[in-house]
Amino acid sequence: MNQLVNTKIVLSDSYDPWHNLALEEFLFRSVEKNQVILYLWQNQNTVVIGRNQNAWKECRCTKLEDDGGKLARRLSGGGAVFHDLGNLNFTFIMDRSLYDLHKQLQVILEGTKKLGINAEFTGRNDLTVDGKKFSGNAFYFEGNKAYHHGTVMIDVDVEKVSAYLQVSKEKMASKGVNSVHSRVTNLRSYRSNLTIDEMKETLQQSFQELYGKSPEPITIKENGHDLKELYAKYSSWDWLYGKTPQFDVVLETRFPWGGIDLGLTLRNGRITESKIYSDAMNANLIKQIADSLVNLPLTSENILLGLKDIDITEEDKQVIGDMKTWLQSKIKEI
Missing domain, CATH: 3.30.930.10 (Bira Bifunctional Protein; Domain 2)
Incomplete structure (x- = not known):
């Protein structure tokens, strides 16, 4: 070869x-x-x-x-x-x-x-x-x-x-x-x-x-x-540097695969802008997750549906699974 x-x-x-x-x-x-x-x-x-x-x-x-x-x-x-x-x-x-x-x-x-x-x-x-x-x-x-x-x-x-x-x-x-x-x-x-x-x-x-x-x-x-x-x-x-908007909701956590700093801008209960800062290795997946949240109502049910639509590989399953569990619990607190 x-x-x-x-x-x-x-x-x-x-x-x-x-x-x-x-x-x-x-x-x-x-x-x-x-x-x-x-x-x-x-x-x-x-x-x-x-x-x-x-x-x-x-x-x-x-x-x-x-x-x-x-x-x-x-x-x-x-x-x-x-x-x-x-x-x-x-x-x-x-x-x-x-x-x-x-x-x-x-x-x-x-x-x-x-x-x-x-x-x-x-x-x-x-x-x-x-x-x-x-x-x-x-x-x-x-x-x-x-x-x-x-x-x-x-x-x-x-x-x-x-x-x-x-x-x-x-x-x-x-x-x-x-x-x-x-x-x-x-x-x-x-x-x-x-x-x-x-x-x-x-x-x-x-x-x-x-x-x-x-x-x-x-x-x-x-x-x-x-x-x-x-x-x-x-x-x-x-x-x-990019733009760093003033977000209405900021959520932070660290997983074994990397840190997540999620910023959401809302209008009438709907997410109009979503940005994730992260040191996770799969840069494209992190952007896909952020993009999947835009235009969704801020409810755990809709967030889970948005994440479900992302096409993922076997290695990405852990990331998506952790994000689903974390977001579900955090959004209930908002």
């Missing part, structure tokens, strides 16, 4: 998150049938939030901007992360029929193993060493295409992680830790001379060992692709 897969390695020479995310989407839109692309990139002093997160709640945005940093929002779900030049980002972009999370993670795990570091996949989306996270992963699917991206912390300034990210106490409690410091680690703690370039080379090797030989890596210059429209999207206020 390896011989049949068309592989490509793409490197970015930019440290601008808006450029790098625009390039990621460009590669996603243009990936071919039976193709897998490994894309490696770095951001300078950046907080990247998940597709459905509230920027103001997740990031100390003013401090970040005052310090010359940038806020970015990705297409995928999941939580907020901090990137600096001590971090390497990877993205596997592929024909959806080739999506294989175990195999993709194996590229990273084999890469760290080559460096003498034994890592493992734990929780819902983390790679860890000695129980400490060095890589968070997120995923995006659309039509017949998919991508899986994540971080590799080599020598990240952990003080800045704490300075810029606002992690809720509920999220910390759900992970059984009391600080960001206690749950993340840098790979340089396990190999003191490890460099970003060495990690890049190692990942390219393990990628080709698992997926087949690739042509020479393509380095995309910052102005080497016509990404103007996508860059404008990723750098726009609407994409980064």
Whole structure:
């Protein structure tokens, strides 16, 4: 099978998150049938939030901007992360029929193993060493295409992680830790001379060992692709912050699969606007849930009917089931 897969390695020479995310989407839109692309990139002093997160709640945005940093929002779900030049980002972009999370993670795990570091996949989306996270992963699917991206912390300034990210106490409690410091680690703690370039080379090797030989890596210059429209999207206020209406009803909770912050605007007892902020992994499902509530009367019966109409996969059943039970009980209290 390896011989049949068309592989490509793409490197970015930019440290601008808006450029790098625009390039990621460009590669996603243009990936071919039976193709897998490994894309490696770095951001300078950046907080990247998940597709459905509230920027103001997740990031100390003013401090970040005052310090010359940038806020970015990705297409995928999941939580907020901090990137600096001590971090390497990877993205596997592929024909959806080739999506294989175990195999993709194996590229990273084999890469760290080559460096003498034994890592493992734990929780819902983390790679860890000695129980400490060095890589968070997120995923995006659309039509017949998919991508899986994540971080590799080599020598990240952990003080800045704490300075810029606002992690809720509920999220910390759900992970059984009391600080960001206690749950993340840098790979340089396990190999003191490890460099970003060495990690890049190692990942390219393990990628080709698992997926087949690739042509020479393509380095995309910052102005080497016509990404103007996508860059404008990723750098726009609407994409980064969106509108934050004054909701009539706000409901919050945390499930094992992610937090939910639901805002509803009402008129004559009917929901006219629905917005969910969440770090749940399936970004599209969260949007579908929010959209399904619009134009419904605010009664538990109608809410359940709205959620029933959502087309879900086996993995989504837990999310929908939890939302139904929670909303049914909360709406009775309103």
